[in-house]
Amino acid sequence: MAFESARSEYLAYLRVERGASSLTVRAYESDLADYARFLVHRGTLELSSVKRGDIVGYETHLLDQGYAVSSIDRHLSVVKGFHRFLVREGRLESNPASTVKLPKPPARLPDVVSIERIASMLDFMGGSDAASLRNRALLEVLYGCGLRVSEAVGLDLDRIGFDEGFVRIVGKGGKERVAPLSGCAALALSSYLEQGRSQLMKPSSSSASAVFLNARGSRLSRQSAHRIVSDAGALVGIENLHPHTLRHSFATHMLEGGADLRVIQEILGHADISTTQIYTHVNRSHIREEYLAAHPRARASS
Numbered sequence: 001m002a003f004e005s006a007r008s009e010y011l012a013y014l015r016v017e018r019g020a021s022s023l024t025v026r027a028y029e030s031d032l033a034d035y036a037r038f039l040v041h042r043g044t045l046e047l048s049s050v051k052r053g054d055i056v057g058y059e060t061h062l063l064d065q066g067y068a069v070s071s072i073d074r075h076l077s078v079v080k081g082f083h084r085f086l087v088r089e090g091r092l093e094s095n096p097a098s099t100v101k102l103p104k105p106p107a108r109l110p111d112v113v114s115i116e117r118i119a120s121m122l123d124f125m126g127g128s129d130a131a132s133l134r135n136r137a138l139l140e141v142l143y144g145c146g147l148r149v150s151e152a153v154g155l156d157l158d159r160i161g162f163d164e165g166f167v168r169i170v171g172k173g174g175k176e177r178v179a180p181l182s183g184c185a186a187l188a189l190s191s192y193l194e195q196g197r198s199q200l201m202k203p204s205s206s207s208a209s210a211v212f213l214n215a216r217g218s219r220l221s222r223q224s225a226h227r228i229v230s231d232a233g234a235l236v237g238i239e240n241l242h243p244h245t246l247r248h249s250f251a252t253h254m255l256e257g258g259a260d261l262r263v264i265q266e267i268l269g270h271a272d273i274s275t276t277q278i279y280t281h282v283n284r285s286h287i288r289e290e291y292l293a294a295h296p297r298a299r300a301s302s
Contacts, residue, residue: 007032010085019174030080052096069103076102111245112165112252115296121236135228142243144185144297146250146268153220155211171269177195179246179267180291183298257294
């Protein structure tokens, strides 16, 4: 089977059936192109001729090229998924990658900011102008709900339920979940929506449904959200603060507060707790109870 047509078929499957983002599809396309170049250099021109030794050789090639273990793991994961797809679709009789083990990346603990420093930063975020209200709400939602930055800037008005105490999130792969919305996050978001957002909204704006807007009335970009978070951290001496650090901090502080790991998994939208643990559903009311009991900023007086 020709590599090019097989690759196109697999990428279409990822895009249409798996709902992969354009960035993910481009990353897979790049990794498979690199794999194809290696096979050609090795003299393996047909996918039906690929053997286990070719894939092990590709791993060695990546190692020789100086790739980090995490990058080799990603490349091999793409290759294994590609061959698995071809066998499942009947394009190949056997999967030469089935017994190739992925390298184990070294454990790396995520960056976490202490409760005290985050509280100091958020309490420092004052101001009653539209931008200040928006920035405070964005930071509180990122930390208070454990959202990815793409999920926060992608929020629409109809996905916020103040009465229910939840915000509905569209996560990776278009999967929906809910995250508790309470305390400081709910108060900051409500203040922004009531007092600040209308000042940013423009009559000709095409982002009427977006929660977070920029000065032009358009949906706030990920880059702008990154800058807001970084600037807020710098104000209290936290250098290069990243939105994902707030998400890591959310999970860590929830664990320290006694929340069940499965509850945190559900809120964050992780497919699994670890590489060996399956996804576990929990009752939504249970999520909210755990959240209110464990999150340091979940209860605030209005």
